[in-house]
Amino acid sequence: MRKYFYEINRPDRNLRMRQYIYWIGPYRYNWHEELEIMLILKGQVELSCGGVSYCLEEDDLIVIDSNVGHASLARSEGSIAMVIHLDPSYLRVYYSPVEDYRFFGCTDEHTRDSRPAKEIRRMMAFLITRMDTSSPLEKLRFEQGVSSLLLQLFQLFAPRRIDRSEAAKTQKQKDIMERVVAFVEENYRQRITLKELSRLCGYNTTYLSTWFKGHIGLxxxxxxxxxxxxxxxxxxxxxxxxxxxxxxxxxxxxxxxxxxxxxxxxxxxxxxxxxxxxxxxxxxxxxxxRRFLPLDHAAVNEKLEEYQLKFESFGTEDLFVGRRLLGQEMIEGILGQAEAAEKWSKNLSEQVGELREKLLELKKTAL
Incomplete structure (x- = not known):
């Protein structure tokens, strides 16, 4: 049975991407080189990322940066998510050096229904239905979809530039993470103490305890x-x-x-x-x-269709969610265009009125 799991590797385009839909399973802490975009299709999911726990509802999105530890746990039965893993080297054309940028963001009740969030959901649904193609035109449409997705994503969650010292600190935390996680995975059946773990890592228990809370969120x-x-x-x-x-x-x-x-x-x-x-x-x-869902899963297919067909036009409420969505210059530009359109409409109305009066005069003369 074919499942919702696809991979694309186009070295000539520097595009390496994986996309899938799966049941949110038991708690598993992990990290990887790829940038991750997760969309909750159904249920409620707790996600720990970078030392903070987020409660994600249906239609929520979260972006997880490269090599940032994270773990998900279903808080309601039958929770389903769609995930994209994207090699960050694809972003070098736009953000260089890409290692100096941090990519992260999560929707909430204020941004969940914003235009960028809706467009991201629409493009994720579009992409997973176009990954299994060999047609040149479809390949072009697919890459266009990836670009559109990233444009909306970084409008909603602006990447943050960091200094070199912070990048070095991140690598140090990754090294600690690898040792800690590997040790716990191998010895969880036994009695493990924080003191024993501190000896393994070479840090005192106070530092390690603070590190756990700050980087794993527990x-x-x-x-x-x-x-x-x-x-x-x-x-x-x-x-x-x-x-x-x-x-x-x-x-x-x-x-x-x-x-x-x-x-x-x-x-x-x-x-x-x-x-x-x-x-x-x-x-x-x-x-x-991971348990990937089959291509004939009715509820998932209905949700993907909903994202693509029920994408609403740009409403005025999207302008005022906050400057996180639109910059001040863009807002002023849109308002300026609206004002110009209003003046044009007023002038046109006046011209139509004058024409009507002249036609009435001609009618009286003819009689």
């Missing part, structure tokens, strides 16, 4: 618990282990603490979660890192 033990819950949910759905065995095999001291953590995170007991997930997803491979 304290160390909350992060460790989420990793354990991630693996526990996979075992609940892919093995016949008892709840007791799942708890013990994933680092929980006892069933009580496992049940408490599970219910606090997912709003139900491990047993309830297992029964519901297995009933709704028969035959699915739960060990897949």
């Amino acid at each position: 304290n160390f033990y909350d992060y460790l618990t989420r990793i354990r819950l991630r693996e526990a949910t996979l075992e609940l759905c892919s093995t016949d282990k008892t709840i007791l065995e799942v708890a013990g095999d994933n680092g929980f001291g006892d069933v009580k603490s496992f049940n408490l953590c599970f219910r606090r995170t997912f709003g139900k007991s491990p047993g309830e979660y297992r029964r519901q997930i297995l009933a709704e997803n028969k035959g699915m491979d739960f060990k897949e890192k």
Whole structure:
């Protein structure tokens, strides 16, 4: 069965891009070289990025910069997202050196329905339906779509230039991140302490504790618990282990603490979660890192069509969302054009009135 997962690699155009639609699964902290754009198609998703947690609603967008650690967690059942990964080297033509820029932004209740956000959603829907093509004209349309997407994206979320010292600091944080995450991934089943981790990284516990909160958005033990819950949910759905065995095999001291953590995170007991997930997803491979949706998924296709067909024309409310959307000069330019159009309309109305009076006079003379 074909799924919503596509890759494009055009070295001659410096374009390397991946786009897919998937079920938001268990908590997984990761980072990558590509710029990421995530759009929530359905549900509610908690996303931790750069030390801050964001609650994303349906139709929300978030841009995640290259090598910034992030993790998502579904806060409602059946949450679905569309994602684009774009090699940042594609941006060198516009932002150079690209390493000196930071790309980040997230919609909220004020910007979710702005014109740029609507256009971004429309272009993301357009692109995923055009990635599997070999026609020269369609390739041109696709690259035009990528340019349009980036134009709207950077109008909504202006890239920020940083100095070299901040770039070096970012690399240092990445090195710490790699060691910490690798250690936790390998040892989450065992008892791990912050002190043990600090010895591994060469930093004191106070610094490491502050680093966790500032860069991952969670304290160390909350992060460790989420990793354990991630693996526990996979075992609940892919093995016949008892709840007791799942708890013990994933680092929980006892069933009580496992049940408490599970219910606090997912709003139900491990047993309830297992029964519901297995009933709704028969035959699915739960060990897949990501579960991509099939091309014939009715709800997704309806949503993609909605984004493309229900794109509204530019309304006046979009002008006044704030200067984040339109610069002062652009606003003044639009207002100037509106004023000129109003004067032209007034002059035309006066001319029509004069013509009408002359025609009436001619009519009287003829009689």
